[in-house]
Amino acid sequence: METVKIVLRDQEYEVKSGMTLRDALAKLGINRESVLATRQGELITDDEILLPGETIRLVAVISGGSAKA
Amino acid sequence: MRQHKLALCAMHFPQWMVEQTQRFIEKYRMFTPDDRVLVAVSGGKDSLSLWDILWQLGYNVDGVYIALGIDGGFGYSQKSQALCEKFADQRGLKLMVIDAPQQIGVTIPELAKVTQRGKNKPCSVCGLTKRHLLDRVALERKYDVLATGHNLDDEAAVLFGNTLNWHIGYLHRQSPVLPARHAGLVRKVKPLCRFYEREMAAYALVRGIEYIYEECPHAEGSTTIYYKSLLNQLEADRPGAKLSFYLSFLQAKQRGLFAQPQEGEEGVGAGGERLYTCPSCGGPTTVEGLCAFCRMVEKVK
Numbered sequence: 001m002e003t004v005k006i007v008l009r010d011q012e013y014e015v016k017s018g019m020t021l022r023d024a025l026a027k028l029g030i031n032r033e034s035v036l037a038t039r040q041g042e043l044i045t046d047d048e049i050l051l052p053g054e055t056i057r058l059v060a061v062i063s064g065g066s067a068k069a
Numbered sequence: 070m071r072q073h074k075l076a077l078c079a080m081h082f083p084q085w086m087v088e089q090t091q092r093f094i095e096k097y098r099m100f101t102p103d104d105r106v107l108v109a110v111s112g113g114k115d116s117l118s119l120w121d122i123l124w125q126l127g128y129n130v131d132g133v134y135i136a137l138g139i140d141g142g143f144g145y146s147q148k149s150q151a152l153c154e155k156f157a158d159q160r161g162l163k164l165m166v167i168d169a170p171q172q173i174g175v176t177i178p179e180l181a182k183v184t185q186r187g188k189n190k191p192c193s194v195c196g197l198t199k200r201h202l203l204d205r206v207a208l209e210r211k212y213d214v215l216a217t218g219h220n221l222d223d224e225a226a227v228l229f230g231n232t233l234n235w236h237i238g239y240l241h242r243q244s245p246v247l248p249a250r251h252a253g254l255v256r257k258v259k260p261l262c263r264f265y266e267r268e269m270a271a272y273a274l275v276r277g278i279e280y281i282y283e284e285c286p287h288a289e290g291s292t293t294i295y296y297k298s299l300l301n302q303l304e305a306d307r308p309g310a311k312l313s314f315y316l317s318f319l320q321a322k323q324r325g326l327f328a329q330p331q332e333g334e335e336g337v338g339a340g341g342e343r344l345y346t347c348p349s350c351g352g353p354t355t356v357e358g359l360c361a362f363c364r365m366v367e368k369v370k
Contacts (some may be wrong), residue, residue, distance in 0.1 A: 027345055036270050043079065043271060046282035061270040062222070062297050063113060 002052030009034065009060060015050065022046040024056075034062050070268065071308035077323060079275050086272050090122045090260050097245040099258040103248030104213035106130040107255075109203050110156075110164070112151065112281040114273040115218030117156050119261055121278060123216065130216075131163040132156075133206055137200050138176030139191075148264045149281045157185025165190060165210075167202050174369050178287075184368050193289050194365065201352060201362040207255040219259040222266035225298040225311045228318055238342075241327040244319075253352035265311065266297070 006013040006024060015024045019042060025032045035058040037044050050056065070076070077085055087345035093099070101108055106123060108269045110116040112131045123130045134153045139146045141299075150166060157164035175183065177198060207215045224243070231239045247257040261269060273280055288294065303310045338344050344353040349362035354360035359367065 010187070031298070031301050031305055033265075033267060033304045034298065036274065037265060038274070041112060043274060045076070059270055059274065059282075061114075061267045062301075063115075063266070 004050040005028055005054070005055040007050050007055060008058040017052040019050055019052075021047065021048045021050060021056065024050055025062060030058070070265070072265065072304075072312045083272055083275050084093050086264070086268065087122050087125050090119075091126055091263070093245070094126075094260050095261055096257075097215050097217075097258070099246055099260060100128070100214045100286060102128060104129065105211065106214050106216055106217045107203075107210070107212040108132045109199075109218070110153045111218075112133050112152040113218070113259060114278070114280040115220050115223075115266075115269050117153070117218075117278050117280050118269055118272050118276070119216060119218040120156070120162070121160075121276060122272075123260070124162060131212075133165045133167060133203065135202050136166055136168045136170070137198070139178065139195075139285065139287070141283075143283065143286075145281070145283065145286055148283075149175065152279055152281055158341060165206065167206055168197055169202060172202065173198070173366055180365070180369060186359060186365060192291065196215070197362055197365065201350070201360075204253065204255050204352065205350070208253070212255065214258055216254045216258050216260055218261055218269075220261045220264050220266045220269050221249035221315055222300070223293070224259070224262050225300055225315050226293050228315060229296045229300060237327060238338075240318075241322075244322070248340060251346070253346065253350070263312070263315075278296050 002017050002023070003014045004017045006015060006028065008030065013028050015027060019027075021037050022032060023035075025035070025046075029055075032046055037048075038044075038057045038059060039054065044056070086188070106124060106128050106131055108116065108120045110120055113175075120130065132153065134150055136150055137146050137274040144216050154166075155165055156162075158331060173180060177195045178191050180198070181194040184194060186194050186197075191241065204213055210344050228240070229245060230236075231243065245259050245262045247255045264272075272278075300311050300314075338353075338355060342355050346352075347354050347363055349359055352360045
């Protein structure tokens, strides 16, 4: 079965295609509340099925200095 | 958005965010179309999105960027400033740049080293400097209100930390609106305080807002990020937990949980302490003499 590449910052992961994004994130131990997932620049939802050979890019959403400007 | 049991498409989501922001501005009586609003921008997703939303709503809004001189090996401050300038240029908006090292004489990391404030991290010095310079620029240029891009995750993390330590004074102070309690302070508002950080990132992506993706090099290992991660673990299991935590707190405050006898009086701090006037800058201070910022800058001279 072909795999799916998942990229978060400088980390690359591989998971099996055919599973949902939600399941893939759970398998990788990535909290879905802390990332957004994009396919070719478009946002996708947690229930999206991952397709063979594709790359999903995750955008980390947490930031946190002491005093925001 | 599991906390709202709502899913929106790329066309309606930003529209919903703009409408909700207007609703929060009115609900918490933040400002009106007659007010001059100054948005503090950092080049990050939250503050640039806030500026974008207020601009779309037609408010009389300018931006201010505080250049801090933080490099981190990749020109963090320079890159952030360039993104703010590009954002303003694309929309024909006015951006003011305040050069902190020029005002103080040294960069923020250098200032932290000299003053030894903040346990080997410049975050405390940075926060103090930004607050001081933002108040000063807003007052000098006669803005009615200063808007910041704090989102719900920021507010929930602060609330979590203050609750763990029972910092009653800080709990009392935390609010979507901070009134000007002294002539040296400007009224501050947080129009994004009910949006999740994830929603803000989604808004920036959908709207095509270019923001600095890299974290401030000094934020690594920060307590705020740790608290946010803990709260996100809770949120993953119980959708809406963060929102409920924050909103329940605001409701409890409204019912008088943290009420203090001198609440809302000018010249009295949020924790009920008396505020004096700094003889050097005119800003507020809880002790007689120079304020914390001026004392810190004195050490550089």
